[in-house]
Amino acid sequence: MPEAVAPEILGISTEVIGVWIAAFLTLAIFSFLYEDNPIYKFAEHLFVGVSAGYGVVITWHEAVVPLLIDPLFRPENVSLEAPNYIVIIPGVLGLLMFSRFIPRYDWLSRWPIAFVMGLSSGLAIPAAVQTYLLPQLYATMLPIWPGVEISAWTAISNFLLVAGVLCTLAYFYFSREHSGAFGVASKVGIFFLMVAFGASFGNTVMARVSLLIGRVQFLYEDWWLPLVAEPIKRLFGG
């Protein structure tokens, strides 16, 4: 299948214009490494505006239109034979949010908030049990004795994991004084927490570094080589 050709503006492909804009904005953000400057501030505010606009547009197309407007006014778009008037209820609840702008009736804005909080709280209970508690408990029930199925090293690692979880939980148990054997366990728990924080930190740094590599790669491969170096070379008959 042939690739779609990007439309042109004044004879320049919109794809090329896009790469130039992306390169300019990338360099504008990187300019902050030198110091705060007008170009960085411009890019920063552009980011705020575009991101907020993106959120509104996505919410409009993913929630407002298919869940509220179409069921009411264009039922055929959502495979309905007749308008679904029940969606007026959340619509009215949503509109009550705006009662915050009228001081006399701003208490009405509690109703939609209460509804959303109720939904989220009710969902949170089975979700926490199903996604956090039980799978994590199950994953901690590990064999800690070497045998036919597991090697000595795996058994030691498993033991470390089980002991680490128990010691970390001991650290977070505040209903008893952390002294004696319990104090030792809670102290060991802190060690495991420190390793976890360190590992998370290392991981985060490397994730940011790979983003940085991605941006540098973009600047070099998509912008500098084809759109700057190559035309200059051609200009000088290279």
Add this chain to the structure above:
Amino acid sequence: MKLQVPLLITFLAGVFMAVQFFVPHELGQTAFGELLNWGRIVAAFALVLGIQSLLRTHVEKIRRRRRDWPYSTVAIASFVMMVVIGIGFGSDRGSGFDWVFTHVQVPLDATMFSLLAFFIASAAFRTFRARSTEATLLLVAAVVVMLGRVPGSLIVVFGHSGAGEWLHTNMPDVSEWIMNFPSVAGKRGIIFGVALGSIATALRIMLGIERSHLGGGSGGGGDE
């Protein structure tokens, strides 16, 4: 009316969402899906409040000619532009909205976060000191995990010596082991606490013990 009705709404919505999980009846499942959609609709209206707050801040800055006010016009103009082309002309692939997303938002987002690589590294360099056992463990775990992700750097530092080759070969495994065992042990302890905490907080909200989300309005927080 001002307090009892919202408490009742929270209770009923919460109990239904929690109970339907244990009753896999078709009617319950349909109602569950419908209520989730209702939640998304209400949340969409809440977004308008957030946007109003953002715009009010910037408009106020422009009106009072505060420091850096011209940049606020950039924020407002880009917001309006994105909304007009996104809602007015659609957001499908190949649309103007898609073009702005690909060539403006994505590079800004990725570069903004990649900038953190410098700040997070310099902050670590300034604050990471092996002053105690805990601090040493944190430092060692962070360094091993970082080096494990780029084992080639060890060859650069140690050369093709025995130690360099050994570290180059084994550092990724050591890093993986830290991530899979001691690190998981610490994180799992936190996750258990988070899970139990979420359940307790959810119950408190549903039963009306926790009411802070209902405060704020000048219409009165009394038991009317």
